[in-house]
Amino acid sequence: MTNINLKGKTVFVTGGMGFIGANTILELLRSVEPIHIVSVDSRTDYYDVSLKDWRLEQIREEAKQHPDSTFEFFLGDISDRELIEGIFNKYHPDIVVNLAAQAGVRYSIENPDSYIQSNMIGFYNLLEACRHSYDNGQKGVDHFVYASSSSVYGSNKKVPYSTDDRVDNPVSLYAATKKSNELMAHAYSKLYDIPSTGLRFFTVYGPAGRPDMAYYGFTDKLIKGEKIQIFNYGNCKRDFTYIDDIVHGVKLVMEKAPERKKGEDGLPIPPYAVYNIGNNQPENLLDFVDILQQELVRAEVLPNDFDFESHKELVPMQPGDVPITFADTEPLERDFGFKPSTSLREGLKRFAEWYRQNYKL
Template sequence: MKIKLENKTIFITGVAGFIGSNLAERLLSTITNVKVIGIDNLNNYYDKKLKESRISKLRMYPNFIFIKGNIADKPFVQKLFDLYSPEIVVNLAAQAGVRYSITNPDAYIESNLVGFFNILESCRYSQEDGKRKVQHLVYASSSSVYGNNQKVPYSTQDKVDHPVSLYAATKKSNELMAHAYSKLYKIPSTGLRFFTVYGPAGRPDMAYFSFTNKLVNQETIQIFNYGNCQRDFTYIDDIITGVVEIMEKPPKLTEDQVPYHIYNIGNNHPENLVDFVEILQQELVNAGVLPENYDFEAHKELVPMQPGDVQTTYADIDELIQDFGFKPNTSLRDGLRAFAQWYKKYYFQ
């Protein structure tokens, strides 16, 4: 059964984030009479000005409502569900980052576990007392759940029982929690394992963005595992197209009658980090972010693998293609070119 998004009320948590803001804008700009209720706590994990600029852009749409708050606050979440009765919920609020989870574990428990539990509970109670029930819960998981799996590409059928970071453990926990609620309360839920999302106005803690900041400031960038890492970089527009397609199509019942599914969303084409850095350098020069005579070699350092990192990410997206006829197709060069052009405009003009 396909859900028509027209005239629907959609909750997006983490709406000031990279994926959340892009998803909200896509919906508001392309779907007739959709109402988007955006929730975010605007924490200071990275530059709040970037988050606020994303929200400012969304405020131009009359059907967008922004509410500042923390999904770890259960009464707050339940109040919003009671007030707006969303038909579709997209949970993107989470404490992100693998390395940050080593030094700030509490933030991950609060947002990724307690916060997600509160969303599940509110979806559950949306089905009582004649309320307008949640027709589909879509939530962000992560490619990090695959840990150091040796088999590539990573398939959603693979066992993911050995996380190498707390962040990965919380995302695997989200999948298990969602399955339990789908089983017990028949809440249709779809988990999305995102693979290294990048693009304009992205997260400053991601490699392409942090490398750019450091190079602009004449600092040295560190390339982990001596450059012998591969990442399945996925451009933001491709991610958003996939999310919207999935929102419209709640999962079919599994063999044990659970409306639950998980998909990988990745480019299905891992890139070597050394090649990635080379392309980034070229596009930063082409966009005028860095001068043509910039001495890149003097600002690069090859270093060992960091705790919590993995050597390769590589998405098997056969199910995504089979169920939705969709495959991400933006090349790394095109994506990094768009980022470099945005960076020049945002920081230099």
Template sequence: MLEYNIDLNGKTILVTGAAGFIGSNLVRRLLKDFDKIKVIGIDSIADYYDVRLKYERLKEIESLSKEWTFIKGSIADKPLVEDVFIENKIDVVVNLAAQAGVRYSITNPDSYIESNLIGFYNILEACRHHTVEHLVYASSSSVYGSNKKIPYSTDDKVDNPVSLYAATKKSNELMAHAYSKLYNIPSTGLRFFTVYGPAGRPDMAYFGFTNKLKKGEKIQIFNYGNCKRDLTYIDDIVECLIRVMQHAPEKSLGEDGLPNPPYAVYNIGNNSPENLLDFVRILQEELVSAKVLPADYDFEAHKELVPMQAGDVPITYADTTPLEQDFGFRPHTPLRHGLRNFAQWYASYYGTNENSK
């Protein structure tokens, strides 16, 4: 196991995408677990999905601590990013701000270039000119494209993205590597595999399925149900982030006298792909148990098996061996446990089937 070389107590942490699903959960954990920590959050509150959910997440953070500063703005705004670094001595940066979603990137490419490329470049430039101890950033399992070798390893070649979203995330890794090499900036990229849980993103399958089923609409199951996904519960994602933040890749010199890039990439996944039809069955059972759906709900009448969509892949499967070796942890939350927590949250936030009668 690696030894921690960063003490987060008393540090100033910048979290971009702080009103997002992962960002807000990370901020809450940082404020709860570390002493005298100051957290600065940036988020543009984009309307890609219902912004009320984002404001609800921010409200929960505000109830925790006064050592929390929120800035509404985009990391694509270079003067804004620069001002944040000038006005605060940022010790660690966690870049989670990004335009997410594979399918959305097919019809709305501009937002991906602005946030995922220009925005990330602005963060790298700020880290370059204002010394930070560690840059941790979100990559994605999408970089593996239609890779036939499973499980996916960070040693695999990932030069054939099948969506613009995937291409931007691979670009982030390349940009971070270049900045680590040129400017000796310690950086760690995390390839997240399908993150889910309470108060998650409504565009994700489990959330979208729930909304449709509750309205009595049909859900479409792609590739006729012959898909497998490595689904990763939000608490496991945050635990990995906390551990990774506390170890920056070591700086060293190469034989040429120039810095070796202090750079690392890890898979963050459950290492256990779930068949899409099994996933839907468990979700339905938990929605009935939480009374989001009635006990006599006719599931078969609300399912439609359809072909694969452009940009999708048949399987995602994370090799998390390096993560476990270096940090003594890998995501492990069972799917039923995670979906149960989601269903119970959904019932409390949106109401049960009984409330809607």
């Protein structure tokens, strides 16, 4: 591992209006000074853009508290090669954190084009920009960190999921694009000696999260008195990971890049790594939903006498979904000291309180 001091560095974060992207930027502004952050986001309407605008406003307010640091934001798509090249030529980022992607398993079944555009072409543009950052003897990018996904494990029967497992049987296009990202990063690490680390995220949740995630959608429906559908008749387990724990892990990884080494043939041994980043503690979906409704009642989002039983419906599994996600995070703990510290109840409590405050209930 090569240690990187983030102080004074220029960090390019894609997907800066997204859930993980925005929280990563906030954490960097709060914990590293000075730091220079450049970000881009396409602000797609995959979900309510007002939530993305809210996150960007939080970042801009935070940046004002840190006059020695800078934050620059560009509205645009990483599949726009000119935009990416322009940012690299102007800012010469030391670290690139790619958190921009078309997310969602079910959406990829209906709208495959957006996944190819962002997750494949956009990813390629970033790799090419990293490659050319070393042209003409320039120092170039120290570390390329990117979001992969637990979806790459498909319907693997072996749990917990390990990065040593074969992941050759994706059950959605989204998963296929994420596995492709890992393969592309490996090739570029090998060919151009680009230190890269992929992070397979496991079911990230928390305040101001993605509205298409179950806990957020369940809350919206329960408030309206609608029934919520719990897939696979409740026999699903998810490795729910709280956003602050995820962001802490991302920052730890940014600070340590895979070491550049030469093989016996004199060519680079790829400075490449992939890690699971999760809670290492899968929760049954029924238990999760029960804790969620308790915390929504406690936060006065739902009334005290709310009849939860009459608002849930057990239904079969959806196409592209898997019955369990469970991260083997031992390598991340070994190499970075990563250990999630937020309990499910605490995380859902914070979400419920945020929901009440921001929806003015």
